Amino acid sequence: MELDDAPPRxxxxxxxxxxQDLDxxxxxxxxxxxxxxxxxxARTRRKIEHAVNHRASADALFRR
Known part of the structure; x- marks a missing residue:
């Protein structure tokens, strides 16, 4: 696979x-x-919030 064929990060x-030139x-x-x-x-902030809440839920579950 050539470097140009690599999937974009x-x-x-x-x-x-x-x-991009905005002019x-x-x-x-x-x-x-x-x-x-x-x-x-807004979509990115919702994803962050979901990830934080998911992590907090998992942490609370395994602390019992």
Whole structure:
């Protein structure tokens, strides 16, 4: 397998997103991007909350 064939790492998309030149986007496109990113932030925060709660539940179960 060549290096270019390797599956992308989770942060590769984030790095690419941060590097994008925003000058080429219209105001409407930038606003849509903000909405999409806010949605992704909310989804990520829900995942973190779930993971923390799951871990706390597991810890409580095994401390008995």
């Amino acid at each position: 989770p942060n590769d998309a984030l790095v690419e997103l941060v590097r 080429r986007f219209s105001v409407a496109e930038l606003e849509a991007r903000v909405v999409a990113l806010e949605g992704e932030i």
